[in-house]
Amino acid sequence: MLVTIENLKVQYGKQTALSITEPIVIEEGDRIGVIGSNGAGKSTLVKSILGLTSYEGVISTHLIPEQMAAHMQFNEYVSTMAVKHIMETLLNTKIKNNQKLQELISYFEFEGCLGKKYQALSGGQKQRFTIIMVMMQNAPLTFYDEVTSGLDFETRQKLMEKLVDWYKGKDNALVVVSHYYEELEQLADKILILEKGEVVDFCTQKDLFQKYCGNAIVILDNTIENRELTKEFKRLDAPNHLIAISCTDGKEEEKLISLLIEKNVNFKRSNNDIEIMSINAKKRFQEEKGGMTNE
Amino acid sequence: MSKKCNLGLIIYEIRNLSGNLFVHFFGVIFPIVMSMIISSQATKEVPESMKQEVVTAIVITMSLIIPMAIMLMGYAANYSNEIEKNVPLRMRLFGYNEKSIILAKLIAQLIFLTVAMAVYAVAEVSLLDLQKPALLSLIILVVSLYLVAIIFFMLAHGVANILKKFGPTYVVTMSLYFLFMMLCGMMGIQSDQLPKPIKTIAFTLPMTYISNEYIDFWQGQSYNFMPVIQSFIFLGALAGIILFVSFYKNRRKIA
Incomplete structure (x- = not known):
């Protein structure tokens, strides 16, 4: 294993920015997506592992700082x-003597930017500049903290495609912090959900989905007709404009989909939707916490 | 593996330093202009026989502006700007430890200082009538300026590293700059003429001796160097403590 985190506590003044009570292990080749709202402790976690902030508890690793690469926020x-x-x-x-670096520059179409000063680069070019250098480090553990924040949709898509493609088949462990769930669906195989400095859950994407959403989910628009149509099925929490139905097995899924097709209702089926999964994980976490408080 | 201080890093720091126009003006042009103006004013009321010595004393005094402007103010401004943008952190994340970075910065600053001092020397010798120094006296002045420069570098790096913002760092180093100028007799009042408590403080600083007393042994006269050495040790220790505290505050904590 690369990193083990035990009983970690980070405080900024009197406020606890991050508290991890159950051990978290990052293993070789892991692709960990870290999600949570603003102030959840995502960047604090990255900084703690990199040794850039003071903390209580233990973060043990055999890696030296130079073996960790980081694209910070x-x-x-x-x-x-x-x-x-x-x-x-x-x-x-x-650059002229380094074939691998030349390839990366070309892969990210950065040749035309090499002569510019950093402040003259666009947002996407700035991100690509750091990504090229982080990738060149080829570190056993690499962090990408909000790598696509502030970029337009098209640039974001292109950048993520290139990142996913680059790391395909490679054994570097990645920790990817993102607000964009679809990016994590592409990159991560494990998910760490944080909420107000606490760990909601940490497991493989597949297991977390099973735990909080079931076998698969069906998502449709939140209209009166659709609510009426699906009232017999188990609803999950979802963003206001959507209805998410949990299907525990194939039969239930088939029944629901047949009904939707019959009524000509548009829907989306998923077995890895991180957004719905995290919403329901946080809800259950809050309920359990509330229960514990009441007790 | 941690990257050591290398030629590439030093060239990078020279490029970085040269991009700061402040040091070109205040570190190279300003001391020359100041020494010219002050020399022409000061020699108006001085007997002809004393003129050469007065001008030489002024040139020695004004040479202190070079390390003060380049290291104390210029470097502090540049580095605090970098800290505010988290540039040193990025360097560390790319494997350069703080010692390598600081060493490369120091070497780059000293190279720039050498060029500035050479320009100053050529300009002063060409434009002013100076006393010819004894070789040892000249060497002592040059070594003293390098030592003062290194101490200012440590001070500037430590202050910027502790305060972490351009604004507060600039206020502190700018205040120190004027305080040192005032105490060391660079603002028109000789250090000897200061009130006693302030004079005592002034004579704990090596710049005071350089500014007020180096002219006394410029042509090989005898001189007691012990107070100068003590002042270097005092200011060096103070700067060293500040630098050490800043390193400790910014250490990486990995088990």
Whole structure:
């Protein structure tokens, strides 16, 4: 295993930013998606593992800091020179002599930006600049904290496609923090759900989905007709504009889908929807916490 | 493996430093202009026989502006800007430990300081009538300026590292800059003329001796260096403590 976190507590002043009571283990080749609302403790977790913030508890690892690569939420560089010089210095190499770096620059279509200063790059170019260098580190453990935040939909999609494609078949462990559930569906095989500095759950994506959503879910628009039509089925919590129905087995799923087809209702079927899964995980967590408080 | 200080990193720091126009003006042009202006004013009321010595004393005093502007103010401004943008953190995440970064920065600053001092020396010798120094006296001045520069570098790095913001760092280093100028006789009042308690403080600083007393042995006269050495040790220790505290505050905590 790469990292073990036990009884971690991070405090900013009197406020507890993160509290992890059950051990969390990051193993080689893991692809961990970290989700949670603002202030959930996602970036604090990354900073704690990287040793960039003070904490109580134990984070044990055989990795030295240089074996962890990180694309942080905010990545700034000096603007006194062209990014080419920054890249060559940070990676301690020369672009013209490094085939792998040339490939990455070309893969991310960054050739035209090498002569520009960092402040002159667009948001997407800035993200690609850091990603290229983080990938070049080829670290056993790599963090991507909000790698696509602030980018438009198309740029986000393209960037994620390239990231997914690049890491396919590679054994680097990744910890990906994101607000975008669809990105994690593509990249992560384990999910860590955080809420107000506490761990809601941590397991494989598949097991968490089974635990909170069942075998599969069917999602449709939240209209009066659809609510009436699906009232016999088990509803899950979902964003206001949607209805999410849990199907515990194939028969139930078949029955629901046949009904929807018969009534000509549009729907989406999923067995890995992280958004619905996390909403219901958080709900159950709050209920259990409330129950414990009442007791 | 942690990346060590290397030529590439030093060249990067020289590029970074050269991109800061502040140090070009205040570290290179300003001391030359100041020494010219003050020399021409000061020699108006001085007997002809004393002029060369007065001008030489002014040139020695104004040479202190070079390390103060480059290291104390210029470097502090540049580095605190970097800290505010988390640039040193990114360097650390790419495997450069703080010691390598600080060493590369120091070497780059010293290279720039050397160029600035060379320009200053050429300009002063070409434009002013100076006393010819004894070789050892000249070496002592140059070594003193490098030592002062290194101490200012430690101070600036430590202050920026502790305060972490450009604004507060600039206020502190700018205040120190003017305080040192005032105490060390660079603002028109000789350190000897200061009130006693302030004079005592002034003479704990090596810059006071450079500014007020280096002219006394410029042509090889005898001089007691013990107070100068003590002042270097005092200011160096103070800067070292501040730097150490800043390292401790910013250490990475990995089990």
